[in-house]
Amino acid sequence: MSSKYFPSLLLLLAFLLFVASSGATKVVEVGEICKKSTNPSFCLAVLNSNPGGKDLISLAQYTIDIDRANLTNTITLIKSLIANSSGDPKANAHYKNCLSYFVVDGGAFGAIEATQQYLNKRDYVGVNMRATDVHYFVDYCISGDDSPGPNPPPFPDTSLLPKYAQVIQDITEIILIISNLLEGT
Ligand SMILES: *[C@@H]1O[C@H](CO)[C@@H](O)[C@H](O)[C@H]1NC(C)=O
Numbered sequence: 104m105s106s107k108y109f110p111s112l113l114l115l116l117a118f119l120l121f122v123a124s125s126g127a128t129k130v131v132e133v134g135e136i137c138k139k140s141t142n143p144s145f146c147l148a149v150l151n152s153n154p155g156g157k158d159l160i161s162l163a164q165y166t167i168d169i170d171r172a173n174l175t176n177t178i179t180l181i182k183s184l185i186a187n188s189s190g191d192p193k194a195n196a197h198y199k200n201c202l203s204y205f206v207v208d209g210g211a212f213g214a215i216e217a218t219q220q221y222l223n224k225r226d227y228v229g230v231n232m233r234a235t236d237v238h239y240f241v242d243y244c245i246s247g248d249d250s251p252g253p254n255p256p257p258f259p260d261t262s263l264l265p266k267y268a269q270v271i272q273d274i275t276e277i278i279l280i281i282s283n284l285l286e287g288t
């Protein structure tokens with residue numbers, strides 16, 4: 104090999120080492136991720152159903168996509184619950200309040216869109232912060248309160264909404280765990 108290629112080979116090697124050490128190729132066993140979850144069996148089922156790459160960025164992308172889909176389903180459900188509860192002012196007010204936490208001024212849906220923007224920029228602290236916002240918005244909907252101090256009794260909701268909301272919380276927790284792991288890369 105001619106020595107004139109040597110410097111560019113060194114640069115290529117440095118580049119490959121850089122790529123290998125960044126989140127793009129960082130692989131963490133699904134079991135390691137899910138043992139940090141409060142719902143490990145759900146976490147394992149979700150991450151093992153990922154048809155794409157096994158690296159952390161691919162798993163972050165996969166869980167953001169699921170969260171977005173679940174938020175969309177839940178918003179559709181809430182709109183239907185609002186329409187059907189017009190004869191029940193307490194229920195109607197509860198669902199309208201929930202819709203505002205999901206969409207008004209961004210809400211939970213805007214926050215999940217923001218996690219996507221931050222993931223694109225490889226800003227994992229940003230991903231983590233906005234996923235935390237998703238968690239709080241959904242919690243405010245279910246608890247019915249975002250003010251400090253003790254919550255009022257939650258609305259006794261027998262609809263599918265609490266179940267859908269819990270799925271979002273569980274998926275969002277996985278995004279929080281993965282973005283924490285990515286922060287170290
Ligand atoms: C959440 O999204 C997943 C993937 O799209 C879907 O299989 C599941 O039914 C959704 N669940 C809810 C409650 O929307």
Ligand SMILES: *[C@@H]1O[C@H](CO)[C@@H](O)[C@H](O)[C@H]1NC(C)=O
Pocket residue numbers: 180183184187
């Ligand atoms: C709202 O009412 C319609 C018509 O009765 C029904 O098909 C639909 O399932 C109801 N939606 C919810 C969320 O209960």
